[in-house]
Amino acid sequence: MPSFGFLDNRRARLFGAALVAVLLLVAAYAAGYATPHITAPGDDSPEAGFARDMTYHHSQAVRMSFLEYDRGDATSTTGATLHRMAYDMATSQQYQSGVMETWLADWGLEALSTHGTMSWVPGGKSMLQSDGRMPGLASDDEMKRLETANGKDADILFCQLMIRHHLGGLHMIRAILDLTDRAEVVEMAENMQRSQQGEVDQLRLLLKDLGGDPV
Structure with missing residues (x-):
């Protein structure tokens, strides 16, 4: 569970309650897919690589969302x-x-792997940013800027960074949909694709309302 040191007690309780609900949803989901499969994906499979890389990718989006929730201008x-x-x-x-x-x-696989980032995609190295970051990941400097921004400035920066983040995630999602026919992976990837594309469209409208530079 992530640290909520940067949130006040009220917000920490709110996020804590939300994460309990998340854990219950995960348990329910797992119960539906926990039936053993005859052939599970291997350590170097596209499914395993996607699960590992996208989990890491999501962790930054969660961090950015917490920062926006705490530092953005919720009054407008x-x-x-x-x-x-x-x-x-x-x-x-x-x-x-x-x-x-x-x-x-x-x-039966480890959460981490010695396989390289995006190695589960044929030619996946070409999808990486120039410094080796996954598609759409914000840099350390960009995250530091978001950590210190407030109000409207935080809102604008969050929109810009999250749009880029989601666009990178959508590249990864399209890649796994081309590489897998495993039902639970396809279902999850398609759900991600719908939600992230919808959020990109909405964030672009909000960024325009805020007067920020478009992405």
């Missing part, structure tokens, strides 16, 4: 919408990460 109409979106993103991506971690456990 646009800011209040972002406030709600940040909460929804944090809880939904925590849930998805829990499901993917459950897959790996059910498949």
Whole structure:
């Protein structure tokens, strides 16, 4: 469970309650897919690589959402919408990460691997950013800027970073959909694709309302 040291007690309780709900959803999901499969994905399979890389990718989105929830301007109409979106993103991506971690456990695989980032995609190295980051991941400097931004500035930066983050995630999602026919992976990836594309469209509108540079 992530640290909530940067949140006040009220918000920590709110996120704590949300994460309990997430854990219950993960347990329910796992119960539906826990039936042993004749052939589970191997350690170097696209399914395992996607689960590992996307879980890491989601962890940054969750962190950015917590920061926006804490530091954005929730008093304006646009800011209040972002406030709600940040909460929804944090809880939904925590849930998805829990499901993917459950897959790996059910498949008898470690959560971490010695395989390289994006190695599960043929030619996946070409998808990496110039410094080796996964598609869409914010840099350390960008995260530091978000950690210190406040109000409208935080709202604008969050929109810009999350749009890029989601666009990178969508590249990864399309890649796994081309590589797998495993039912639970396809279902999860398609759900991610719908939600993230919808959030990109909404964030672009909100960014325009805020007067920020488009992404």
